[in-house]
Amino acid sequence: MIELDPAETFRQEAADLLDSLETILLDLGQTPQDRDLIDAAFRALHTIKGSGSMFGFDRVAAFTHDFETAFDLIRKGKIDANRDIVTVSLAAKDYIRTLIDDPDSTDPIIGEAIVEELHRLIDGGTEAVPAGGIEPAPEPAAASAGWRIEIAFEPGILRNGTNPLVLLDDLRALGPCEVEADLGKVPELDALDPESCLISWVVTLQSACSRDEIEDVFMFVRDEMKLVVTPLDEAAPISFPPLDMSLPADEPEPGMTAPNAALAPKAATAPERPAIASEKAEPGRRNEDKGSTVRVQAERLDELMDRVGELVIAQARLSQIAHSGTDLAIKAIAEEIERLASGLRDTTMGVRMVPMGSLFGRFRRLVHDLSRDLGKPVDFVTVGEETEMDKTMIERLADPLVHLIRNAIDHGIESADRRSQTAKSATGRIELAARYVGAQVLVTVQDDGAGLDTARIRAKAEENGLIQPGASLSEHEIHQFLFHPGFSTAKTISALSGRGVGMDVVKRTIEAMRGTIDLTTIPGHGSSVTLRLPLTLAIIDGLLIRVGEGRYIIPLSAVEECIELTAADEARAKGRSFLSVRGELVPFLRLRDLFEAEGEADPHQKVIVTSIGDTRIGLVVDQIIGSHQTVIKSLSKLHSDVTMFSGATILGDGSAALILDVAQLVTLGQVRAESDRTPEAA
Amino acid sequence: MANILTVDDSPSVRQMIKLVLGPAGHNVVEAGDGSEGLAKAKAQAFDLVITDLNMPVMNGMQMIKALRGLPSFMGVPIVFLTTESDDAVKQEAKAAGATGWITKPFKPEQLLAVVAKLVRS
Numbered sequence: 001m002i003e004l005d006p007a008e009t010f011r012q013e014a015a016d017l018l019d020s021l022e023t024i025l026l027d028l029g030q031t032p033q034d035r036d037l038i039d040a041a042f043r044a045l046h047t048i049k050g051s052g053s054m055f056g057f058d059r060v061a062a063f064t065h066d067f068e069t070a071f072d073l074i075r076k077g078k079i080d081a082n083r084d085i086v087t088v089s090l091a092a093k094d095y096i097r098t099l100i101d102d103p104d105s106t107d108p109i110i111g112e113a114i115v116e117e118l119h120r121l122i123d124g125g126t127e128a129v130p131a132g133g134i135e136p137a138p139e140p141a142a143a144s145a146g147w148r149i150e151i152a153f154e155p156g157i158l159r160n161g162t163n164p165l166v167l168l169d170d171l172r173a174l175g176p177c178e179v180e181a182d183l184g185k186v187p188e189l190d191a192l193d194p195e196s197c198l199i200s201w202v203v204t205l206q207s208a209c210s211r212d213e214i215e216d217v218f219m220f221v222r223d224e225m226k227l228v229v230t231p232l233d234e235a236a237p238i239s240f241p242p243l244d245m246s247l248p249a250d251e252p253e254p255g256m257t258a259p260n261a262a263l264a265p266k267a268a269t270a271p272e273r274p275a276i277a278s279e280k281a282e283p284g285r286r287n288e289d290k291g292s293t294v295r296v297q298a299e300r301l302d303e304l305m306d307r308v309g310e311l312v313i314a315q316a317r318l319s320q321i322a323h324s325g326t327d328l329a330i331k332a333i334a335e336e337i338e339r340l341a342s343g344l345r346d347t348t349m350g351v352r353m354v355p356m357g358s359l360f361g362r363f364r365r366l367v368h369d370l371s372r373d374l375g376k377p378v379d380f381v382t383v384g385e386e387t388e389m390d391k392t393m394i395e396r397l398a399d400p401l402v403h404l405i406r407n408a409i410d411h412g413i414e415s416a417d418r419r420s421q422t423a424k425s426a427t428g429r430i431e432l433a434a435r436y437v438g439a440q441v442l443v444t445v446q447d448d449g450a451g452l453d454t455a456r457i458r459a460k461a462e463e464n465g466l467i468q469p470g471a472s473l474s475e476h477e478i479h480q481f482l483f484h485p486g487f488s489t490a491k492t493i494s495a496l497s498g499r500g501v502g503m504d505v506v507k508r509t510i511e512a513m514r515g516t517i518d519l520t521t522i523p524g525h526g527s528s529v530t531l532r533l534p535l536t537l538a539i540i541d542g543l544l545i546r547v548g549e550g551r552y553i554i555p556l557s558a559v560e561e562c563i564e565l566t567a568a569d570e571a572r573a574k575g576r577s578f579l580s581v582r583g584e585l586v587p588f589l590r591l592r593d594l595f596e597a598e599g600e601a602d603p604h605q606k607v608i609v610t611s612i613g614d615t616r617i618g619l620v621v622d623q624i625i626g627s628h629q630t631v632i633k634s635l636s637k638l639h640s641d642v643t644m645f646s647g648a649t650i651l652g653d654g655s656a657a658l659i660l661d662v663a664q665l666v667t668l669g670q671v672r673a674e675s676d677r678t679p680e681a682a
Numbered sequence: 683m684a685n686i687l688t689v690d691d692s693p694s695v696r697q698m699i700k701l702v703l704g705p706a707g708h709n710v711v712e713a714g715d716g717s718e719g720l721a722k723a724k725a726q727a728f729d730l731v732i733t734d735l736n737m738p739v740m741n742g743m744q745m746i747k748a749l750r751g752l753p754s755f756m757g758v759p760i761v762f763l764t765t766e767s768d769d770a771v772k773q774e775a776k777a778a779g780a781t782g783w784i785t786k787p788f789k790p791e792q793l794l795a796v797v798a799k800l801v802r803s
Contacts, residue, residue: 009693009694009697010694012693013692013693013694043736047692049787050695050786050787051692051694051695051698051787052787053787054694054695054698054786054787054788054789055694055698061787158757159750159756159757159779160750160757160760160776160779160780160781161757161758161759161760161781161800162759162781163757163759163800163802166799166800166802169802170799195756195757219782220781220782220783220799223773223776224776293714295693
C-alpha cells in the first residue's frame with residue numbers, strides 16, 4: 001500500500017473544490033438568487049476551511065473564514081448575492097489557490113485587500129463579520145473540595161450507543177470518585193427491559209476540576225439526561241430523592257457557566273425545538289448521479305496502460321506462434337487471449353477517458369475576465385461537454401484552447417459600438433463545442449465577430465516576403481499564413497494577443513497530438529477554428545511498412561492511398577521528386593534515402609500518399625506489410641531532438657518499429673519540393 | 683483495537699481519520715457516501731461509525747436512521763462530523779440515533795479523545 005501524504009490529498013481535493021467553486025460563482029453571477037448555488041458555494045468554502053485547518057493550511061483556513069461567513073449570511077437571507085460579491089469571491093478563490101500551491105511567495109497584502117473589499121461590500125447590509133478563530137473558552141469555575149454530581153439518563157440512551165459506564169470511567173479520570181447507584185426505578189426481572197437505562201447515579205468527586213470539565217464528560221448526552229453538579233462545600237447532606245426526569249433539561253441551574261462553545265452543546269431549548277427542513281441534495285456536486293467513484297493517481301493509470309500495452313504485444317507474439325503451428329488447442333487459447341486482451345485494452349482506454357466538460361469549465365473564467373478587461377460583453381456557450389477524451393489529451397489541449405479563445409475575443413469579436421453599427425447584438429458570442437466524428441473528436445471555437453481580413457493577411461504575407469506580390473492563392477491558402485511563426489496583423493499590440501506568438505504554437509501542439517487544425521471565416525459573420533483530434537494518444541491504427549531492413553509504422557489516419565511507383569513514373573519524374581496522382585502533382589520522399597537504408601531497393605516500390613490538412617506528400621517504401629494495432633511507446637529523452645519519428649512500438653515478433661511523424665515529413669517534403677522548384681524558376 | 687467505519691465524501695477527511703486512528707491500533711474502513719456506508723455496515727460488524735452529514739447519494743442523517751434500523755447496530759456508537767454551529771442539526775442527528783459528534787475542523791487529539799470516549803476495548 002502506498003501511504004499518501006494527507007496534505008497532498010487535501011491539495012487535490014481543494015483543487016477540485018476550487019474548480020467547482022469557480023463554476024458555481026460564475027453561475028451565481030447570472031442567477032444571484034439561486035439557493036442551490038449559494039448552498040453549494042457555502043459548502044465548498046466550508047470544506048476548504050475545515051479540511052485546510054486540519055491539514056495545517058492555517059492561512060487558507062483563516063482567509064476562507066470570512067468568505068464562508070459571508071456565504072452563510074447570504075444563505076440565511078441576511079445579505080444578497082450580487083455581481084460585486086461574485087467578483088471578489090472569484091478573486092478570493094484565486095488567492096486561496098495560490099495559498100495552497102505556493103504559500104511562501106503569496107503576499108498576505110493581497111488577501112487583506114480582498115477581505116477588506118468583501119467587508120466593504122457586505123458590512124452595509126449587516127453587522128460586522130465576526131473575526132475568525134475559535135471562540136475563547138469560558139472562564140472555568142473551580143471548586144476547591146470537589147463536586148457532587150447527580151446523574152440520570154433518559155431510558156433510551158443505550159440504544160443510541162451511549163455507555164453510562166464509560167462516562168463514569170471518564171469522571172473517575174478526573175479524580176477519586178465515590179459512585180452510588182440508585183436502582184429504585186429498576187423493575188422486577190420479568191418486567192425488565194435490558195435496553196432501557198433506569199439506573200441513576202450520585203457521584204462524589206474529589207477534584208479541583210472545573211464544572212466545565214465535568215459537563216464535557218457528558219457533552220454528547222447533555223440533552224438526554226438530568227445532570228446536577230453542586231460544589232461539595234454547599235452540597236446538602238446526601239439525601240437520595242429520585243431525580244425527576246420530567247424536568248426540562250435546560251432548567252436554569254445556579255452557578256452554571258456556559259458549556260465549552262467549541263465542543264459542548266448549548267443548553268437546549270427543548271420547548272421550541274425548531275423544525276428542520278430535510279437536507280437538500282448536493283447541487284454543487286457535479287456528476288453526483290454517477291454512483292460511487294474511485295480516485296486514482298494518473299501515473300497509476302499510465303502504468304496500467306503500459307502493462308496492457310505490453311500484454312497486447314505479448315499476445316500478438318503468442319498468436320503469431322500459435323497460428324504458425326498446427327496445434328488446434330493452442331490456437332483456440334491464443335484466440336481467447338486475443339479476445340480478452342483486446343477487451344482489457346478497450347476497458348483500460350475507457351478508464352482514461354474524461355469528459356471535456358472539466359476542461360471547458362476553466363474557460364468560463366477566462367472569458368469572464370477578458371470580456372471585462374476589454375469591455376466587450378460576450379456570451380460563452382459550450383456544447384458537448386460530455387464528449388470524452390483521453391486525460392492526457394485533454395490536459396495538452398488546455399493551452400491551445402486558451403490561445404484560440406483569447407484570439408476570438410481580442411481579434412474576432414468587435415467592440416460593442418462597432419457591433420451595434422452592423423446590426424449585430426451588442427453582446428458577442430463564442431461557442432466552444434466538442435463532438436465525435438468516427439474515432440476522432442472535433443473541437444471548434446467559433447465567434448460571431450468580424451471574420452478574417454484576407455486582404456490584410458495577404459499584404460502582411462507579401463511584406464514579410466512569404467509570397468511574391470500578385471501570386472495566385474486561394475483565400476484558404478492565405479489564411480494559413482496565420483499559422484506562420486511570428487505572423488501578426490494586429491494593428492495595435494494588446495497585452496493579450498497580437499504579439500505574433502500563439503497560432504504557430506497552437507498548430508505545432510495540435511500536430512504533436514496527431515491532430516489537425518483548420519480555420520474558416522465568413523467576412524462580417526465570424527470565424528471558426530476546428531481542431532480534429534484522435535481519442536487517445538496511447539494506441540493508434542498503423543500501417544506497417546518496410547524500408548530496407550527496417551520496419552516502420554505510418555499512422556493510418558494520415559494515409560490517403562497506396563500506389564505503385566512504376567518505372568514509367570520514375571522516368572517521368574526526371575530525377576525530381578514529383579508524382580502525378582490523378583492529374584495532381586504530389587511531391588514524394590524516398591524513405592530509403594532519408595533513412596540511408598542499405599541493400600537493394602525492392603523492384604516494386606510503393607508510394608503511400610499521406611496528408612496533413614490539405615498538404616499531401618508521397619512516401620516511397622519497399623514493402624507494405626499490413627495494418628497494425630500500435631501501442632505507442634514514447635522515445636527516451638535522449639532522442640528528444642529526433643523529429644522524423646514520433647515514437648516506437650514493439651511488433652508481434654518482439655522487434656521494434658519506429659513510428660513516422662507524418663506532420664514533420666510533410667513539412668520536410670514541402671521544403672524539398674520548394675527547393676526543387678526554385679532552381680527551375682531561376 | 684476496534685473496527686471503525688468512516689463515512690465521508692471528502693477523501694482528505696477520511697484519510698485524516700485513517701491516519702490518526704490507524705496508528706492508534708484501530709482498523710478503519712472507508713465509505714464515500716451514506717449508501718456505501720450502509721452497505722459496508724451490513725457486511726461487517728463495527729464498534730464505531732464516524733460519518734459526515736452532508737454527502738451525495740445518501741446523506742448522513744438518512745444513513746444514521748437506516749443503521750439504527752439494523753438489529754446489529756443497536757447500541758453501536760455513531761458519531762457525526764458537523765460544522766454547523768446550529769444546534770438544530772445536532773438535535774436532529776441525535777433524534778435520528780447518533781451518539782455524539784465531532785465539530786469540524788478537529789485536531790487529531792480531539793478525534794482520539796472522542797473515540798476513546800465511545801470505544802472501550
